[in-house]
Amino acid sequence: xxxxxxxxxxxxxxxxxxxxxxxxxxxxxxxxxxxxxxxxxxxxxxxxxxxxxxxxxxxxxxxxxxxxxxxxxxxxxxxxxxxxxxxxxxxxxxxxxxxxxxxxxxxxxxxxxxxxxxxxxxxxxxxxxxxxxxxxxxxxxxxxxxxxxxxxxxxxxxxxxxxxxxxxxxxxxxxxxxxxxxxxxxxxxxxxxxxxxxxxxxxxxxxxxxxxxxxxxxxxxxxxxxxxxxxxxxxxxxxxxxxxxxxxxxxxxxxxxxxxxxxxxxxxxxxxxxxxxxxxxxxxxxxxxxxxxxxxxxxxxxxxxxxx
Amino acid sequence: xxxxxxxxxxxxxxxxxxxxxxxxxxxxxxxxxxxxxxxxxxxxxxxxxxxxxxxxxxxxxxxxxxxxxxxxxxxxxxxxxxxxxxxxxxxxxxxxxxxxxxxxxxxxxxxxxxxxxxxxxxxxxxxxxxxxxxxxxxxxxxxxxxxxxxxxxxxxxxxxxxxxxxxxxxxxxxxxxxxxxxxxxxxxxxxxxxxxxxxxxxxxxxxxxxxxxxxxxxxxxxxxxxxxxxxxxxxxxxxxxxxxxxxxxxxxxxxxxxxxxxxxxxxxxxxxxxxxxxxxxxxxxxxxxxxxxxxxxxxxxxxxxxxxxxxxxxxxxxxxxxxxx
Amino acid sequence: xxxxxxxxxxxxxxxxxxxxxxxxxxxxxxxxxxxxxxxxxxxxxxxxxxxxxxxxxxxxxxxxxxxxxxxxxxxxxxxxxxxxxxxxxxxxxxxxxxxxxxxxxxxxxxxxxxxxxxxxxxxxxxxxxxxxxxxxxxxxxxxxxxxxxxxxxxxxxxxxxxxxxxxxxxxxxxxxxxxxxxxxxxxxxxxxxxxxxxxxxxxxxxxxxxxxxxxxxxxxxxxxxxxxxxxxxxxxxxxxxxxxxxxxxxxxxxxxxxxxxxxxxxxxxxxxxxxxxxxxxxxxxxxxxxxxxxxxxxxxxxxxxxxxxxxxxxxxxxxxxxxxxxxxx
Numbered sequence: 001x002x003x004x005x006x007x008x009x010x011x012x013x014x015x016x017x018x019x020x021x022x023x024x025x026x027x028x029x030x031x032x033x034x035x036x037x038x039x040x041x042x043x044x045x046x047x048x049x050x051x052x053x054x055x056x057x058x059x060x061x062x063x064x065x066x067x068x069x070x071x072x073x074x075x076x077x078x079x080x081x082x083x084x085x086x087x088x089x090x091x092x093x094x095x096x097x098x099x100x101x102x103x104x105x106x107x108x109x110x111x112x113x114x115x116x117x118x119x120x121x122x123x124x125x126x127x128x129x130x131x132x133x134x135x136x137x138x139x140x141x142x143x144x145x146x147x148x149x150x151x152x153x154x155x156x157x158x159x160x161x162x163x164x165x166x167x168x169x170x171x172x173x174x175x176x177x178x179x180x181x182x183x184x185x186x187x188x189x190x191x192x193x194x195x196x197x198x199x200x201x202x203x204x205x206x207x208x209x210x211x212x213x214x215x216x217x218x219x220x221x222x223x224x225x226x227x228x229x230x231x232x233x234x235x236x237x238x239x240x241x242x243x244x245x246x247x248x249x250x251x252x253x254x255x256x257x258x259x260x261x262x263x264x265x266x267x268x269x270x271x272x273x274x275x276x277x278x279x280x281x282x283x284x285x286x287x288x289x290x291x292x293x294x295x296x297x298x299x300x301x302x303x304x305x306x307x308x
Numbered sequence: 309x310x311x312x313x314x315x316x317x318x319x320x321x322x323x324x325x326x327x328x329x330x331x332x333x334x335x336x337x338x339x340x341x342x343x344x345x346x347x348x349x350x351x352x353x354x355x356x357x358x359x360x361x362x363x364x365x366x367x368x369x370x371x372x373x374x375x376x377x378x379x380x381x382x383x384x385x386x387x388x389x390x391x392x393x394x395x396x397x398x399x400x401x402x403x404x405x406x407x408x409x410x411x412x413x414x415x416x417x418x419x420x421x422x423x424x425x426x427x428x429x430x431x432x433x434x435x436x437x438x439x440x441x442x443x444x445x446x447x448x449x450x451x452x453x454x455x456x457x458x459x460x461x462x463x464x465x466x467x468x469x470x471x472x473x474x475x476x477x478x479x480x481x482x483x484x485x486x487x488x489x490x491x492x493x494x495x496x497x498x499x500x501x502x503x504x505x506x507x508x509x510x511x512x513x514x515x516x517x518x519x520x521x522x523x524x525x526x527x528x529x530x531x532x533x534x535x536x537x538x539x540x541x542x543x544x545x546x547x548x549x550x551x552x553x554x555x556x557x558x559x560x561x562x563x564x565x566x567x568x569x570x571x572x573x574x575x576x577x578x579x580x581x582x583x584x585x586x587x588x589x590x591x592x593x594x595x596x597x598x599x600x601x602x603x604x605x606x607x608x609x610x611x612x613x614x615x616x617x618x619x620x621x622x623x624x625x626x627x628x629x630x631x632x633x
Numbered sequence: 634x635x636x637x638x639x640x641x642x643x644x645x646x647x648x649x650x651x652x653x654x655x656x657x658x659x660x661x662x663x664x665x666x667x668x669x670x671x672x673x674x675x676x677x678x679x680x681x682x683x684x685x686x687x688x689x690x691x692x693x694x695x696x697x698x699x700x701x702x703x704x705x706x707x708x709x710x711x712x713x714x715x716x717x718x719x720x721x722x723x724x725x726x727x728x729x730x731x732x733x734x735x736x737x738x739x740x741x742x743x744x745x746x747x748x749x750x751x752x753x754x755x756x757x758x759x760x761x762x763x764x765x766x767x768x769x770x771x772x773x774x775x776x777x778x779x780x781x782x783x784x785x786x787x788x789x790x791x792x793x794x795x796x797x798x799x800x801x802x803x804x805x806x807x808x809x810x811x812x813x814x815x816x817x818x819x820x821x822x823x824x825x826x827x828x829x830x831x832x833x834x835x836x837x838x839x840x841x842x843x844x845x846x847x848x849x850x851x852x853x854x855x856x857x858x859x860x861x862x863x864x865x866x867x868x869x870x871x872x873x874x875x876x877x878x879x880x881x882x883x884x885x886x887x888x889x890x891x892x893x894x895x896x897x898x899x900x901x902x903x904x905x906x907x908x909x910x911x912x913x914x915x916x917x918x919x920x921x922x923x924x925x926x927x928x929x930x931x932x933x934x935x936x937x938x939x940x941x942x943x944x945x946x947x948x949x950x951x952x953x954x955x956x957x958x959x960x961x962x
Contacts, residue, residue: 130560131325131612132332135567136585136604140336140597143589220454224571227456228586242457246575251464259464263457270452271445526738530798533693533733534753535725545741552743624743624785 027279030272037269041086048077052084052236060255070257072241073248081241082261088237089266092153092222097215099157104164105207111165112172113195122165129162135224142230149232152225156218164210168203175202209280216273223266238262314620322613329605334379337598338372388602389595393587398599401584406603408475409580411492412499413569417558419504424511425554431512432519432550433542443512451509455568459502459575471495473577499576506568507561514557515550522550552623559615566604640668641709641841642692642729642809648703649684649691649865651913659913661687663865665704666939669809669841669858674832676852676859676873677845678888680905682912684865685845686734689811692843693731694721708808726756730802730840732795732831734814739798740786746772746797747782754804771800774837775830792823796830803834810840816851828855849892853877861885864910864920867939871947881942881949883927919952927953 048054055075056067063070069078111119141155175181181198189197223239225231227246231239241262245251250258370378382388388398424447431443450458463472471477477491522528523546531541570582577583581600588596649662662684669675677685691702694713706714708728713721733739741749750768769779775796786794795815802810812831816824832855835842846852852859853873860870861884869882880886887905907924910916919925922932931952939950 128325128328128332131563131605131608132329133563133566133604133608135570136601137336139570139585139589140601143592143597144337216452220452223454224456224567227454227571228574228589230589239454242454242460246456246460251460251467254464256464259457259460263454263461266457267449267453271449274448274452526733527741529695530731530733530739530801531741533695533725533731535722535727535756537722545744548743549741622743624745625787 030275044083048080093215093219096156096218100160100214104161108165108168112169126162205283209277212277216270388599415500416503420507424508428515431516447509447512456571518550562611641671643707646704652699674842676856679862730807731811
């Protein structure tokens with residue numbers, strides 16, 4: 001049997017879960033990685049009490065035993081920058097991510113559970129956000145409303161919640177139809193009680209997934225805004241490190257030790273949040289496992305729904 | 309005619325979306341804190357005279373409704389105002405920028421589609437195997453990296469071999485058309501490759517899951533039962549069906565692509581729409597910013613419409629069904 | 634074996650083992666033997682998971698690399714098992730064709746009916762010439778107008794699609810036609826149309842038909858002979874009238890009682906207590922013993938053999954007819 005024939009034969013065994021799931025590079029690895037970054041961020045003041053940007057040697061000094069990732073354009077230790085930067089990047093990620101999920105979760109739960117005009121309105125709003133290119137809107141809003149850190153967080157959350165709302169809504173809608181929810185209602189449970197005790201637990205894994213994905217999403221956009229000069233320059237973040245290495249000639253200086261770490265850090269954190277988010281999704285609905293309902297691709301789910 | 313009705317409905321939907329985007333654009337700029345003219349006076353060359361002119365130009369002394377109607381009126385005539393920076397009509401500036409962005413986005417999209425779909429087919433065909441794990445991990449990771457950073461890494465790797473910025477070599481005197489195109493191509497290569505690397509990951513993921521679904525469909529089994537070579541079955545029966553959802557995704561991914569294009573044009577000093585919006589931020593050139601923003605939004609709507617059309621050409625269920633079921 | 638007639642399709646001692654994901658071996662089909670003559674219609678009946686579909690898939694050579702198929706399968710006397718991938722592919726459709734269960738999904742949604750049948754037609758001997766005519770002829774054979782060739786699958790009803798699948802299966806005039814639950818999920822009237830189409834198609838091409846179903850009524854309507862499968866084994870085989878009216882195996886009797894009859898719709902239906910065994914799991918004694926109403930002493934420990942009952946045409950795998958003492962060692 002040729003390889004291709006085997007490929008086709010394998011298609012028949014549709015019940016084999018392992019083939020339907022996206023293989024993931026390991027949940028444990030992802031959690032551990034996020035843990036390392038979080039601990040590093042918390043330990044930054046203890047490890048590098050001078051704060052970010054403190055000059056400790058010559059600009060663009062190569063990596064050495066004392067400074068594992070060398071020094072940047074200002075002669076600051078790249079490891080110190082990375083850990084201090086993690087504080088801001090992760091803070092923006094977590095705050096914007098949580099805000100996104102609170103906004104999107106409430107909107108999605110309420111519209112999915114009660115339906116009616118609110119649901120219709122929400123669907124129109126999310127339809128609109130589906131075609132609005134997010135980054136240009138963020139750019140314009142940041143340019144017009146100012147670049148303080150809190151603004152960055154709020155802007156990201158305000159532009160991200162519709163994705164969460166959409167997936168939460170459809171899950172809440174499904175759960176509402178289930179027998180035990182209808183029974184709870186029939187037995188006289190109030191809407192509030194039904195929502196909290198019966199619907200919320202079913203939607204919770206999806207909220208977990210959304211949070212993980214929204215955190216990655218927010219870190220990504222924070223870096224983009226930084227790069228365009230639309231964020232608070234008084235703090236450092238991974239995005240700022242990328243922007244600095246671009247503007248201050250790290251490429252010309254061939255200082256790969258300055259250029260690579262912040263991008264890899266963002267990439268690894270996003271990879272981890274995606275893996276964790278996917279795992280949560282699989283717990284909600286095994287079918288979602290193949291559709292990879294990331295925030296950035298919630299649009300596809302909507303399209304797929306339309307096409308079916 | 310049912311198909312015409314479908315097309316009509318799609319067009320109407322797109323029209324409504326564009327109107328919404330235009331309106332959103334209007335209010336986004338008007339509702340900004342402070343008087344827009346105050347904001348505008350922060351521009352480097354902002355003089356008293358310029359401020360008065362702007363107040364009149366935008367009709368800022370008029371009520372909001374009047375402003376809105378005037379805005380729509382001017383827009384329908386293709387008038388987006390005048391750039392603060394070069395005093396040229398915004399529309400003219402934007403047309404130049406659009407013409408420059410198109411080859412970048414076009415080639416980038418092509419790279420992303422070829423790379424993404426190719427890897428997705430491979431992963432789907434060998435699902436559950438190491439090659440699948442590798443492809444999915446690579447796709448997810450590439451998709452996680454900041455576009456600006458990917459561009460910078462490419463700059464770092466290819467500096468010296470390929471031009472690192474701009475669209476054409478300024479020192480090329482009187483080039484023949486072939487020379488010009490070759491030069492343009494060399495400048496285009498890195499930014500387009502960056503865009504391709506940014507975008508291909510999500511195409512890989514959707515193509516893979518689509519392949520997995522399709523390969524477990526009964527008509528694929530039927531085709532095998534007919535005794536066709538596996539390669540033929542994959543190509544002729546699985547592929548086209550698996551491509552359908554991917555086409556939709558490519559249409560929808562254009563929003564993300566726009567974001568990527570802005571960052572990449574900044575990295576490579578590519579004089580396109582993304583670079584325009586960046587420059588207008590730096591110069592506080594509001595009319596340009598508003599215009600560039602509008603171009604992005606409208607092009608996303610149009611591209612979605614295009615993807616819809618492509619989808620219905622490929623899928624007889626939509627093409628013939630009449631209704632959008 | 635007492636059956637000496639050599640049919641168009643001869644299956645002897647077919648064994649299918651599947652290596653499961655956890656590395657365990659699942660013995661899905663055990664020692665299945667039957668023979669179908671040219672133009673004859675043979676049924677395979679059983680509950681889901683009894684191995685009937687696996688049997689069909691192994692005849693088509695469509696089981697994956699982790700399935701091991703043993704025994705003999707001959708078409709017109711030529712052994713087809715283990716003849717190599719190329720050879721198996723060459724035989725598919727030209728000698729042995731199949732109609733799958735999923736009426737909804739067994740047709741490619743983006744290709745017209747005509748092109749799908751034409752694609753199949755080119756697998757046969759007289760490829761190239763008159764493909765169009767052949768497509769129209771087989772459509773007519775299953776009671777569809779030639780105009781259907783221009784349509785897409787989603788534009789047809791479930792019954793029409795299944796008839797298209799039958800037309801597609803016989804377009805190369807195969808020697809053997811396999812049909813896997815062709816009427817599942819269809820209502821009774823459409824079911825009758827599909828079965829008629831199947832009978833016509835076989836009569837016209839002289840193909841040997843193997844019809845797989847869980848529905849005794851469907852088998853009874855179409856087939857001349859049938860085999861009842863349980864837990865991967867044939868537990869009884871014989872002429873359809875005998876199976877329906879004088880079943881030898883308790884399981885056959887229960888199956889007959891459990892299926893509705895067009896002639897007697899008011900009859901109360903029985904259901905078979907208990908659940909079918911997990912596929913491929915080995916057991917001591919008779920596989921049906923845990924659910925058998927007539928179970929007695931040896932059933933739990935000794936596995937019965939498939940032996941003739943009354944006439945050589947009917948065989949059953951049951952200690953009721955062949956108590957272990959009588960059995961040859």
